[in-house]
Amino acid sequence: MHVISWGSLAWCAIPVVLIATVYTRWSGKASEVLLSAARMTLQLIGVGYVLVALFENPSPWITGGVLVVMICIASWIALRPVNHQRNYLKPTLIALTCSAGLHLFISLVLVIGVDSWYEPRVIIPLAGMYFANTMNAISLATERYHSELQEGKPEPKARLTAFQAAMIPQINSLLAVGLVSLPGMMTGQILSGVSPLIAVRYQIMIMTMVLGSGGCGAALMLWQLGRADRSGRQRDNGPADADLVENDL
Incomplete structure (x- = not known):
């Protein structure tokens, strides 16, 4: 299985920026998609660390x-x-x-x-x-x-x-x-x-x-x-x- 590095993962910002651009050009709230994507990233990273701890110590x-x-x-x-x-x-x-x-x-x-x-x-x-x-x-x-x-x-x-x-x-x-x-x-x-x-x-x-x-x-x-x-x-x-x-x- 290919392991995705954190540096390579940064390229995933491209679709987020594209959608934010559409929001901006059409007078929408680009902050909505940007904040959602940022929240998603932080939540998943946090959950990842929690799951590692849970997997090592099942209770x-x-x-x-x-x-x-x-x-x-x-x-x-x-x-x-x-x-x-x-x-x-x-x-x-x-x-x-x-x-x-x-x-x-x-x-x-x-x-x-x-x-x-x-x-x-x-x-x-x-x-x-x-x-x-x-x-x-x-x-x-x-x-x-x-x-x-x-x-x-x-x-x-x-x-x-x-x-x-x-x-x-x-x-x-x-x-x-x-x-x-x-x-x-x-x-x-x-x-x-x-x-x-x-x-x-x-x-x-x-x-x-x-x-x-x-x-x-x-x-x-x-x-x-x-x-x-x-x-x-x-x-x-x-x-x-x-x-x-x-x-x-």
Whole structure:
């Protein structure tokens, strides 16, 4: 495997500068892309040093703590499209934890068969992919659900539309993989010298788990929001109209 030096890595600033130039020429905020790229670089370097320490001293408590931090950050980011509404935070935490946790269990125990669930070298990269994709699915579903309700759509219709919107990236990635793109994990394994046939098996696991985790996370989030919305309408309408509200199910 070719090792990229820090000096060679500096050439990666070229695409960042190009996009920043477009922002500037079109009277946009070039600082947005520059700050994002700088933050990304610092975050990854910091994470790299943390992972080195974790890999050398695996601990269930430390690994569990890292996973909790990842879940909290992902849940908070997922609510960005709806202005971080506080009443959405608890359902997001539940949806993300349950969905990604289930698929991590399937991957680690049933598919890979690891001896220790807390092995950082295995669980943290998988958790990162599952949390990130589930976060995006929940974010898309929540934003669309919120918008549909504001437009006066009935809750069942808003829920279906939101779920379909959340699944578009998931379905597109399944259709494009292998034909349009080689996913990052598979590419990384191939570059590190792993047989493409072995890399394919891991990638199939990742793609199916990401599909399930994202879909289940979005569905669980929408179910919770719908339940809260129906409960709110029942309180507003009173006992006399409770039967009409139940018909919306």
